[in-house]
Amino acid sequence: MTEHNDIDHISGRSTTGHEWDGIKELNTPLPRWWILSFYATILWAMGYWVVYPAWPLLSSYTTGVFDYSTRASVVNDLAGLEKLRGEKMAVLGKASLTEIEKDPALLGLARARGRTVFADNCAPCHGSGGAGAKGYPNLNDDDWLWGGSLDQILQTIQFGARSGHAQAHEGQMLAFGRDGILTKTEIVTVANYVRSLSGLTTAAEFDAAAGTRIFAENCAVCHGENAKGNQALGAPNLTDRIWLYGSDEDTLVETISYGRAGIMPAWSGRLDPITVRALAVYVHSLGGGQ
């Protein structure tokens, strides 16, 4: 900086030599430590340009001497995480599902893994807490279409129901109305009959004897003589308080008239075997385990 010998008479200090309308600026240099810090940051920045990706070019950018990339770093970290997780998770592949559930540490591991996978894959239909929705089973209760033991749940998750997979659960509720098997009156009668099995109120003019007869002839094949259902066919228990599609008369008439065939996808191809096992333990631990 140019030195000026111009001295301000009032303060006795030197000025910068600039003058505007008779006003002069006192020369008050920045503290040395401040200046040095400032130069240090400049040097730092230059070093940074060399070492790290910094300057945009026309079609790319300067990569820096280490070829550092945040994305590569993240990918690398994730790979490390997966490796770490894989070692821990491998135990879940070896132990039997019952053993996993009996061991608090393994149960915690399986539930932690299962919870995240459930949220990503199952929650859209079954709800984030597995509470289900109309047509999508509640996984917290004790009513299971295809069975609620650990192995049965694993089976269902692996291959699904009516999913097209060779080992998928198969079972069909016929469309008794659409296909002309039953008349409209018969459907209403048997709907009322089914309601009476669960202790629900029935219509005043409901003919119980006719209902019993229609049920025995058409429904008992799958749902059983006592209407308790059949897990091999996915035929629900009609005597309990849980109704997948609803228990009011209109819904039942619709169900009987047109049938129901909800689809559960097969997950064995999409999720790795250990994850599917963790998921089965998680779903079982939701409370519906049988």
Add this chain to the structure above:
Amino acid sequence: MKPAVNKTVSLDEPVIDEDGPLYAAHRKVYPQSVRGTFRTIKWRLMVVCLGIYYLLPFVRWHRGLGAPDQAVLLDFPNRRFYFFFIELWPQELYYFTGLLVLAAMVLFLMNALGGRIWCGYLCPQTVWTDLFYAVERWVEGDRRERLKAAARQMTAGRAAKCVAKHAIWLMIAWWTGGAWVLYFADAPTLVHDLATFQAPAIAYIWIGILTASTYLLAGYMREQVCVYMCPWPRIQAALTDEWALNVTYKCDRGEQRCSLKKSFDLRARGERVGDCIDCNQCAAVCPTGIDIRNGAQLGCIQCGLCIDACNAVMKKIGRKTGLIGYDNDINIRRRMDGKPELFKPVRPRTLVYAFLITVICAVMVYELLSRTLLDLSVLHDRNPMAVRLSDGSIRNAYTVRLLNRRDFDRVIAIDIDGPPKTSVHVVGADSVTVDRPMIVLAHDTTTELRVLLTAPVDGMAERSMPVRFRVTDLGLGEVASASDHFVLP
């Protein structure tokens, strides 16, 4: 050095350093060594404080198998904090809050009684700076020699002394950082690992940070920390009152200042002169480089060294000691008015502080003694809140976290006080008896259980019923309980 300012101190016009800028350029302080009561107190407190700090990590405390046997250990990886017979878990960190509140109250009480006792005797900045000054004095000589040396050209001998001084400073600073990390891991093991360069990098980093900060703060910044960085002088100024005893120059006795020789003449003629002979010893020994005779001021840490210096001079010239001493402005005025001195350590302010300290101590001791070594917390599932089962009964799910603070495994039973005929199921655990699940809790850890309660309460008018989880240690009989609710869909 500035020449001694010979101005009369008036109570009505407190002396304010008017021409001082907001930040004065650093003026190096060369405090002189001094002997006396307060110096002795300071030496002893330094030994106690530094002794505790440096040696505490090596004190052993047997806690049984599997638990660390270090008396004071902040075990972050395992989330346990050990203080002799107390083991704290992370959720009990409120004890630290209690300690901090307690520390603040004790500080306030000390301040109300004797001013900046903390600053003068106990503050780490004071203690380490004092230690660094002692080293400086030992290597480079006392105030006079250091001032002389500073004015002269650098010589080889002085350079050697300077290097020696900085080497000792760095050693102390390094040891300070080293002692710090020993509180966070088993001390003997860590010392070995540090020496063989096998310790974790974070240990070396922290030693580096504390070495640097100790060296800079105690070696270079010294009184600048007290004057420009520390908030306590400002807070203290707002907390003090007129009865608090401060290190005070008794201007009523000291003024007019007059040299010893001149005072004899003037007194012989019957004129009144003060006891202060302007020897400037009080300013020479001051570690923050202030002149106490300018009255109470921000830079004064009230270490009492000026009292020692002044008393020594007074004894030498045969005058009464105590020209500088713990006193307050009220007494100065009372003496000027011919009234006797008055000290009031017991007054509403100190009583309130003492009461608060007692209450906080009592609460903390009660909490410590009454805490159980078996505990549980219950969290109700929110999604779904309640589930209807096929037989119409209702089930609620809970996450129950059990804490076993004992250093052995134990068997507990879970009981429920809730809706009638509630059955309990713990996921993953087969109950010995149908309604009373029994679980093994591993030692010194927490266990998370998923507990399902099923009750035949469908159709009940109440939508929510209280439920109490009770866990009983079957061996010791210890019981803990927690409340939640059982809700209907």
